[in-house]
Amino acid sequence: MKQQEQRSAGTARRNTFREDEDLEEQIDFGDIKRIGAYLKPYLRQGVIILAAVLSMSAIAVAIPYMTKTMIDTVIPSKDPVRLFALGAVFLLAIVVYELLLRYRTVAITRVGQLMLKDMRRDLFTHIQTLPFSYFDSRPHGKILIRVVNYVNTLSDTLSSGLINVIADIFTFLLTLVVMFVIDWRLTLWSLVLMPLLVLYVLVLQRFQRRAYQRLSNKQSNLNAYIHESIAGVKTTQTFVREREQFHTFQEQQGQVRSSWMRAVHIQYLMWPGVQNISTITIALIYYLGITGLGGVQVTTGMLIAFVGYANNFWNPIINIGNFYNQLITCSAYLERIFETLDVRPEIEDRPGAIELPPVKGRVDFNDVVFKYEPGGRNILNLVDFHVPAGSTVALVGPTGAGKTTIVNLLSRFYDVTEGSVCVDGHDVRDVTLASLRRQMGVMLQDTFIFTGNVRENIRYGRLDATDQQIEEAAKAVHAHEFIMELPDGYDTKVEERGSTLSAGQRQLIAFARVLLADPRILILDEATSSIDTRTEEALQAGLAHLLKGRTSFVIAHRLSTIENADQIFYIDHGQIVEHGTHQELLAKRGAYYRLHESQYAMIRTANGDQAQSTQPGDDAGQDNQVRQDPAVSAQ
Structure with missing residues (x-):
């Protein structure tokens, strides 16, 4: 022993x-x-x-x-x-x-x-x-x-x-x-x-x-x-x-x-x-x-x-x-x-943990402190916020600020050091992991595609889904179009980690997989980072009705994608520095405003350079004048 x-x-x-x-x-x-x-x-x-x-x-x-x-x-x-x-x-x-x-x-x-x-x-x-x-x-x-x-x-x-x-x-x-x-x-x-x-x-x-x-x-x-x-x-x-x-x-x-x-x-x-x-x-x-x-x-x-x-x-x-x-x-x-x-799992069901009943999606972070190792530095410092069910919350801020840590605590991939995280009033530590995560959909930047065909990868979100439900989910995220262009459509074989697909295609398939699971809480961690602007705009239109009624946490890659969020939290050094709607934060002219201005300054510079290099009558050049938002790194 x-x-x-x-x-x-x-x-x-x-x-x-x-x-x-x-x-x-x-x-x-x-x-x-x-x-x-x-x-x-x-x-x-x-x-x-x-x-x-x-x-x-x-x-x-x-x-x-x-x-x-x-x-x-x-x-x-x-x-x-x-x-x-x-x-x-x-x-x-x-x-x-x-x-x-x-x-x-x-x-x-x-x-x-x-x-x-x-x-x-x-x-x-x-x-x-x-x-x-x-x-x-x-x-x-x-x-x-x-x-x-x-x-x-x-x-x-x-x-x-x-x-x-x-x-x-x-x-x-x-x-x-x-x-x-x-x-x-x-x-x-x-x-x-x-x-x-x-x-x-x-x-x-x-x-x-x-x-x-x-x-x-x-x-x-x-x-x-x-x-x-x-x-x-x-x-x-x-x-x-x-x-x-x-x-x-x-x-x-x-x-x-x-x-x-x-x-x-x-x-x-x-x-x-x-x-x-x-x-x-x-x-x-x-x-x-x-x-x-x-x-x-x-x-x-x-x-x-x-x-x-x-x-x-x-x-x-x-x-x-x-x-x-x-x-x-x-x-x-x-x-x-x-x-x-x-090795004992750090995260496991507590004795007497209950099944989390079907949730509406209210999320509360109550003075949360988190550190990865005892004696280490605090990654989050007294983070406190309350999100009504059905709201869309965007998290922005510099690399290492604590954005991904927040959604990881919500999914209970880690446990808080102090404070509590609650879903519909239930402390996530008091419910079973399976019942918690079944009601959450997580879409990461580094999407993982399993060896098999496209249909099987989408069905991974819900194993009892019918082919029709799979196709409906793919259509909602505008993945259906490119899937039908593949050699065997939904039955097209994909290699390990989806190496035969583009990064954007992998993310669209992963998005369909998450949406098929029909989660009450949706977490998008830079989920559109590898999708071009035109595809993203179509995707946002397709997701609008799916996000309705769900609590969504979006770690922003491009600020243009979160302008319609109900709340935007600017995270820095493990704390919420600013919060409010897009317009409210711009009016404050604080950290979010400076991030917004620096990002669009880069866009204007890029578009200016592009305009100078475009010759009259050059259709390809005109097509290239699509707004490309630079990435905002996330933890």
Whole structure:
């Protein structure tokens, strides 16, 4: 528990692909015990598999004894009936053993893969609930490698190790009992090198664990860098930085290679060490059996059987050693997997949270103070405003002023530090997240388009929507026209992140998706930043009836888009500096007025330059004289 607390505390530390994550000094056997939770649903299958494996162990123990009987008793007696009967039993035992071996291999693999599926499911589901701060504090590649690579690394251990090690322990103990029954003196001689083996394993495991922890870090760093490089490939090509990217890649993969080789070198010290001790022990058995040293007196059949038992004795030890070897390796990956599962969502339903009933859309910010980290600076300082249902509120101001933070608190992507945010009088912290967000539509500047077709991306806003409803939403935001011009219309396939669409097209599709959800509260965070002026004007006309009756928060990209807002809040340094209608704020000649004048001064300058460059009769030049409002950056 203490290690889990330390682990959770360490997850907030920010890092990049150049920084290794923290390592735990000791193996946390609590992580290994937690694997049992994934075995529990398949306990019945596990018991059947274990029964089969124990039967195999019993056969493996019986075969050397049958060999002893045949050499010492049956062959000297020259009894063909007994020889045939024992041979038949011997053959039957081998056939049964091979059948059980096949069943064990298939069944264990099936159960192991089901356990991995459950673990990957839990990881993915849990990651969906984590706060934005978790994803902001680490490269996404380091998250991805935990869900895919690290879980896959556990495959052999979970597929065969857990059950086989129980069988190996059973075989070891049963063999040891039989060996003591046959000759206790020779058995004790067989155990003389056991302390050396235990010491060897204990020393080696410490170095091996550190080596695989380092390897997991370097693999995580490389994965993070590859993910970042793919996401930024357009920027790399634009600035012709392929060579620099390649050098960094070579550096990262070089560290993975050296870490891998070191880990492999250490790992493969285990098997030769155990094998050498086993070989020395068998040689000692032969020597004692032949010379009779130490009062050992054995027959030929007994000696051959004892060597067989020695193999049965050492093979489980080798297997247990290999399993321990795997466990050491996997512990480094389990540490990362359970570290992720132990991160508690910062934003989750409170005990006793209620379902938010259908809302009208009144929003109240009551003296809200917000900071991202305890002891950090205030992002919002005593923000207090009250918005009637159905009103449109615009938020403007410089970058970093706190505009996006306000709408994030309303959507409860973060919780306020002080004060409260209420919707229809309900504190958003007292209602379930699902019931709150179902009644909100959020449209961001960085729109995300999923792999699939256009229709599926719009339907994401409401999964039970009909094709007609989808088309009506698209028509309302003037997306229908360009969609019908696509090769297959609404069934046109789009690539990951909508790379085959223009930025404006992606935003129109995302707008249709939000409007299809029919939210009572609409949040537009620079939602029209990539739409040209003509499209935007058509879009505003189409949205007019949809915004009616909804509470809307618009983070302005162009001041021309918010002139008709019921209220405009000018945000600066986390406070509402001015508020009022467009005309009221212009009349005040304050911060909003200065922003308005500077923006339109840029427009007049741009239009003046454009007019000078336009030749008479140049239709293209006339078409270009469309007002282009410069962007007002938003947080």
